[in-house]
Amino acid sequence: MNSNLDQYYERVKELRALLNKANYSYYVLDAPEIDDAIYDQLYRELIEIENIHPSLITDDSPSQRLGGIPSKGFKNVTHNIPLLSLDxxxxxxxxxxxxxxxxxxxxxxxxxxxxxxxxxxxxxxxxxxxxxxxxxxxxxxxxxxxxxxxxxxxxxxxxxxxxxxxxxxxxxxxxxxxxxxxxxxxxxxxxxxxxxxxxxxxxxxxxxxxxxxxxxxxxxxxxxxxxxxxxxxxxxxxxxxxxxxxxxxxxxxxxxxxxxxxxxxxxxxxxxxxxxxxxxxxxxxxxxxxxxxxxxxxxxxxxxxxxxxxxxxxxxxxxxxxxxxxxxxxxxYPAEEKPTKLKKLIFQVGRSGAVTPVAEFDSIELAGTSVNRATLHNAKRLASLDLHYEDTIIVRKAGEIIPEVIRVIKEFRTVDSQLVEFPQNCPSCDSKLIQEENEAITKCINFECPAKLKGRLRHWVSKGSMNIDGLGEKIINQLVNEGYVKSIADLYKLEIDSLLELERFGEKSANNLLIEINESKNKNWHKQLYGLGIPHIGEANAKSLSKNFHSIEELNAIAKDAPENISNIYGFGNEMKDAIIKWFDDSKNQTLIRELKEVGFSLKESLDLNDNLNQSNIFDGKIFVLTGTLDSLTRDKAKEFIEIAGGKVSSSISKKTDFLVSGEKAGSKLKKAQELGVKIINENELKLLLSEKTKFKNE
Structure with a gap:
């Protein structure tokens, strides 16, 4: 080992031992020994040394947790000691x-x-x-x-x-x-x-x-x-x-x-x-x-x-x-199974066009919850059940989250009962359904299908996206059915007269909804991106994309000219990369981008946040918990500011919590924070921390 490596060898060995012991205490014993900020600092130091001197990387280094590049396939391994099953x-x-x-x-x-x-x-x-x-x-x-x-x-x-x-x-x-x-x-x-x-x-x-x-x-x-x-x-x-x-x-x-x-x-x-x-x-x-x-x-x-x-x-x-x-x-343990009567079978059309058969039946209690619906997943599963209308079915939820129909009691079937068949045409728009090769999903490919539009709208107004309060499923259905909304952008062209023609709308509620819709234009870039509904891109993935690509134009260009930059993002694979490329290749999605810009969306990093705040990461490694009602900030907005400043927002109080932001009618979290000695601040103090960046960083 040369003299240049000598100075790093012992330090790398020490860092590995410290980090592995910290991981054991945190994940196995559930008794953290060091603060997250200190762990991150030690980890960064290890990564920096290993990047400079790759020869110092060992199999037990915490940096090797990610396992390297994707495999091309799995090799067979012969067990030295047989891995037997149990009777x-x-x-x-x-x-x-x-x-x-x-x-x-x-x-x-x-x-x-x-x-x-x-x-x-x-x-x-x-x-x-x-x-x-x-x-x-x-x-x-x-x-x-x-x-x-x-x-x-x-x-x-x-x-x-x-x-x-x-x-x-x-x-x-x-x-x-x-x-x-x-x-x-x-x-x-x-x-x-x-x-x-x-x-x-x-x-x-x-x-x-x-x-x-x-x-x-x-x-x-x-x-x-x-x-x-x-x-x-x-x-x-x-x-x-x-x-x-x-x-x-x-x-x-x-x-x-x-x-x-x-x-x-x-x-x-x-x-x-x-x-x-x-x-x-x-x-x-x-x-x-x-x-x-x-x-x-x-x-x-x-x-x-x-x-x-x-x-x-x-x-x-x-x-x-x-x-x-x-x-x-x-x-x-015996699987919890109960018989019930099939009332009807409906075929749901999602925003991507996927058609899913869903059984509706008389309500039963399974694993402590009331159940009256169960998905049958796809056409193949429906056919294997040989399901007939008004069949007596067996439903189970044995330690599982999703109820499933496992079999039919054919002995109880009436002579004149009719077989439930998967439709050939879309139940919403009557377009011909297709099943792509090597896929179990049957799809409607008509972009203008009302059911797909309703699905896209529900996703757009959901909490993780625009979070438009008051614009629920029933109102979306009315807006589409009456022809007032034919695209997401049409929401921002609605006039009060149109809303007043819908059920349960008065002038005040109509005005409030229009205000909510208009204010949603100011949502953060990652929420706008998530709302676009790109397949395989959930909220967390949208956040990762928004941090790497700061506008729709930048992401569009990367998808077209350098898609490898997408799959290089932590947590992203080829499936996500291909989904993004395919989405931007669709001319209808390019039309949606243009229409959203025309109604006032930036589709880029929010301009209402201080640029220095975006760059400073002043809350880096700090954990916040929000409780009670804030005066001028919504919970989502407060969370947005904290995360942009590099902090994390948790739903529960622990010794690792750095700040509790307490508003009116604070509940048990306030009491627990006091018991644990967590620093408690109000909304104004949070804003002060955000504005006094240098002071905060020196605390």
Whole structure:
């Protein structure tokens, strides 16, 4: 190593250790040790050194979390240790039968173990995700693979690196030459809901459940997309060399599953803390019943429990079949299914023209919510159900977010019932529907279709876009049906006389709506961009685009002449880039841009914000929470100012919060902020901070 590298080597080593320890404390222990601002500063220093001296980059560097460039495909990986599945039990009687078999095997095969009549058990929740095998060599993550067929899986190392709860380097002073970790990658429920909302807003097919979305994410070729979806991971088993013993006095080689979970947590992994050791089967039954009631309160999906023999020596004695270990069994919760009567089937047309069959049925209670509608996704799914009008259908929502029709009870079908067929023509405009090759979606391609126009208008006035209060679905339907609005730009040409002809409009409400519509012209650039409804571009992606391209003209030119600059943005892949190119290539969208400019839209960075504020990032790294009613600023506007100044707005108070902006009728957040010692400011003080930039930066 030359003298130039010598001065950086020790510092890089120190930075890696500090950042990896901070990640462990934050993501695994949920007990942050350093402020975000300090973490960011250390991370930037590491990146700067690694950019200057790439030879110092190592596999365990936090900079390698993104996993590099997109893969061209997944290679097959042979599992050194087979990744077996679990046998299933579907009720407590089957669990009891398994336990009886286990005890019989122990006592018949026992050669060295003292006779055990009631081997101790450990119960864990069965996480509804995707099994992953991770290999470490000398403490460094080197390979990760899917289950596949148990013998051969797919190499997803780059994608696994993006999951913050998986350490890149183990917290062991003398790691073994190799170690294999097994666990479950999963998508938390709140992330799943957010992802599906974004897909709905960009007219993409919805994921059926968190497990499905996790599987799709792990098979993304671009690790940046995987990172943006914030997957999580619970480790549940490990394999070590037989001759390895830890030299660190804080560690002991585990001899049971319960001690194994403790070991995993201590070396850097997140484990599911709901596990419990049980002395007998009755206690295991109680665990099963308890979580059968409480599972819906969890932040992730679970479809059962796993019961294991805790002692490793007994596990080894019992061994495994070709498919599953004899010492463990998954006890599934029954899927919550209920019958109901199909009332009608409607075919919804989205703003992109995608036609979706939706079943409407008599209301039923599923997983704590009232359900009376369920999507059937597409024409293929509808055909497979063989659905007839007035059929009795079975609907389920087993730990999933979206209700689904799973089957029809044909025995209850009347003789003269008619088959529900997918329409050949658009139910809104009667245009011929098409199904593009290799796509499951059936589409209406008529740009002027009233249903598509209504969808575009609903998106334009939504909270994430123009947020036009008072312009709901019923009014949009009237405006389109009466012919007053034939494009988004027509909203800004409305006159009071037209509104007064609509239902429930008086002069005051009509004037208020026109004011709201007119004021929406001043919305920030990223909200205007999101409102345009470019496929695959949700709110977060629109913000990223707006920070990189400051006007519609600039984005248009980039899409035409240098589209690679789009896919270079963090979180963007070829699918998004291609969608943007295609959108700008459409002459009707160019007409929309021209019409919006004619009615007063800038379609560029907002001019009403101080230019110095845009450039200063005075709130860089600061976290704000808003509560109560502000006098002159709306919540959205206050959030907009804070974010443009580099800050973040959170919905909940914690020790990490820097400022609580408190207005009238502030609620529990104010009390919690006082208890935590968070700095509390009012609206005027927020404005003062925004204007006194130098003072703020020196505080």
């Amino acid at each position: 299933n039990a579907f009720n407590l009687n089957e669990l009891e039968a398994w336990y009886a078999r286990v005890r019989k095997l122990i006592n018949s095969e026992n050669k060295s173990i003292k006779e055990v009549n009631n081997p101790e058990l450990i119960c864990e929740l069965k996480i509804d995700g995707n099994a992953v095998a991770i290999r470490y060599e000398n403490g460094i993550l080197t390979k990760a693979a899917t289950r596949g067929d148990g013998k051969t899986g797919e190499d997803i190392t780059n994608n696994i690196r993006t999951i913050s709860t998986i350490p890149l380097r183990l917290l062991l002073k003398n790691p073994p030459t190799w170690m294999e970790i097994r666990g479950e990658a999963f998508m938390p429920n709140n992330i799943f809901k957010k992802l599906n909302l974004e897909r709905k807003n960009t007219d993409q097919p919805l994921f059926a459940n968190p497990r499905n979305s996790c599987a799709g994410t792990l098979r993304q070729l671009d690790p940046k997309i995987v990172a943006s979806r914030k997957l999580d991971f619970f480790a549940y088993s490990l394999y070590l060399p037989e001759d390895w013993e830890p030299t660190d006095s804080n560690f002991k080689k585990p001899n049971s599953q319960s001690k194994s979970l403790e070991f995993l947590k201590n070396i850097g992994f997140k484990v599911n803390i709901t596990y419990e050791t049980k002395k007998n089967l009755n206690e295991a039954n109680s665990y099963y019943k308890y979580w059968g009631i409480e599972k819906d309160s969890l932040a992730y999906a679970t479809d059962g429990i796993v019961v294991k023999i805790d002692n490793f020596e007994i596990q080894n004695l019992l061994g495994a079949t070709n498919k599953a270990p004899r010492w463990a069994i998954a006890v599934k």
